Amino acid sequence: MTVSTTNKYEAIIGSDDPLRPENVEMSSKEVCLFLSEYAVSLLGCGATCIRLEKNINRMAAVFGKKVDLTIMPRHVHMTVRHPGKDDIFTSIASVKPAPISFSLNTRLSELSWSVADNHIPLGKAKKMFLNVISSDTENPWLTLLLASCANAAFCGIFGGDAIAMAIVFIATALGFNLKQVLLKKGVDTRIVFFICAFVSSVIGAADYLFPYGGTPAIAIGTSVLYLVPGIPFLNSFNDMLYHHYICAVIRFIDAMVLTGCLSLGLCLGMKLMCVSMF
Amino acid sequence: MLLEFCKDALLAAVAAIGFGAISRIPQRAYLWCGIIAAIGHSIRFLLMQPGINLHIIAATSVAAMIIGSLAVFISPYAKTPAEAYLFPSLLPMIPGIYAYKSFGGAIMCMLESSQESFEYYFYQFAQNGFITVTIILAMVICATIPIFIFKNRAFTATR
Structure with a gap:
């Protein structure tokens, strides 16, 4: 039997409330800090700029935010704003030096789809992200x-x-x-x-x-x-x-x-x- | 020729799986990576045989385009980004001998003092270097184009 990505993560993290009203109330700062961390991890493992843009925008839309990105090979400059509100936050994060890993690239991309398709709340998305980056090992x-x-x-x-x-x-x-x-x-x-x-x-x-x-x-x-x-x-x-x-x-x-x-x-x-x- | 063809495809598959491991592709993608590289390299091998006799640059471009297309269409089944297959599958087509001779020519240019020797080695450096750079550029551009054209399929592979 095939286990979907979402179910796989939910088995690790635990299921959550399906209505996700907390996403509506999230500040741009919280979202920006999470997305910055995600972006530098994805860029560090060898992802292309277009993949980074698509994954970030996909997740930001779920959190009700708009994102503007400047991608440099060593840094990611990100501004997250809530449309129609005076809630803007900007951060610059440094890319973590890491070996090329398409395995991590794949799992981080899966995570973005999982967040987008299932409207996963930010707190749970953070836990899933930490789980992904801590389990990227090789023999x-x-x-x-x-x-x-x-x-x-x-x-x-x-x-x-x-x-x-x-x-x-x-x-x-x-x-x-x-x-x-x-x-x-x-x-x-x-x-x-x-x-x-x-x-x-x-x-x-x-x-x-x-x-x-x-x-x-x-x-x-x-x-x-x-x-x-x-x-x-x-x-x-x-x-x-x-x-x-x-x-x-x-x-x-x-x-x-x-x-x-x-x-x-x-x-x-x-x-x-x-x-x-x- | 059949034996040579099979040997070439098998070695390309082994090389692709090994280089896939270096770039840490998910283990479920190893087999696909080997298959894509074997198909791509075999096509180039056939295109360069007497009868078709395509130039190495044209043959590599066609093979790279096929590798890129296969990577885009296989990636949703293996739930892996298409880019993961490109580098390992293209690497067996890198013009290693041309690059090696070009590099050797450049070194010998620096070491030789007579004009005649210098001209000979500079010719080696320029001719082999030009072929190397053209093949690599053609290979990379042709392999990336299918991902660009079929971007919706390529970017939903991990969904």
Whole structure:
């Protein structure tokens, strides 16, 4: 039997009165603070600007409010007003640095639909929100295994032989594990990308040093592909389509900086191992 | 050729699932992600075979458009935003070898002092770099367009 999203949340939070008269009396300040918190969490997990706008407006309409938003990659500036009343509140919230998570993105979007379709009151919506953001966990070992298999598969797609694929698997496993550890310790993302690309390329160069494989160039070239910042690139173009040009440009620059860091790491690794590309 | 075709599709699926895990897509979307990537990559593979012989840029654009459309139409069944499928499914089509050669050309330009060598490596850098950038742009734009066109379907996927 399929359990709807609303029922799933109600099982956790407990059902509430269906008339929801409290929504009518809510101040803009209360709504604004909740929506700001929601917005920075959604943006932090890698959502596009248009998704953020739609989700926020969907929930604000249920609370009887209008919202004006300015979305920047690091901050969300929001004004909530009650139409026809002198009740306006503005807040600026900072985006929380968090890893890309489409799982969290999905659950926060589900929450917005749940609030809109069932006219869920603010107090209950807050509880549901806290439940969503506190339960976004992953199995780091499973992710490590799948990422290593993915990069090895990449090597195969680009024509690498079995030896090259095995080397890329090991290079990715070590590099990705290092990335997980360094990010957990709070090291700057750019430094993490540089170090991980360096480590993976040094290990990827093993195919050059030992005469077992026949595709060493493919092994070293694909050993760092797990670091490609694809989501910021995609989000950047998506934002551009919906006229969020400032956000699009900043996301693009951010992705380019990370690509530059990974290229520098790869370059240094190849120089250290005396590997030439041609 | 059939073996190569199947191998290509399988590797694309494995790569997409792995990169889906990196971007933390919901586990229920893993299978769909693998299927979308396998279909997209297989189409590009077929379009580039002798007979059709489409250029890599055109073949990638067609495949990306199909990936974007599949992502929009499958997302309501998997209750996952369509964007979640795009990056993992498109990544197997990234022109890795062109990017690698372009990057190598740029480095060699800096290291070589003779004019002849510099010109050769600059040609490598420019030609491969141009192809890389064009493919990536075509891929991203073509994959995003279906989400833009079918926005109502795309944004109600998690309802």
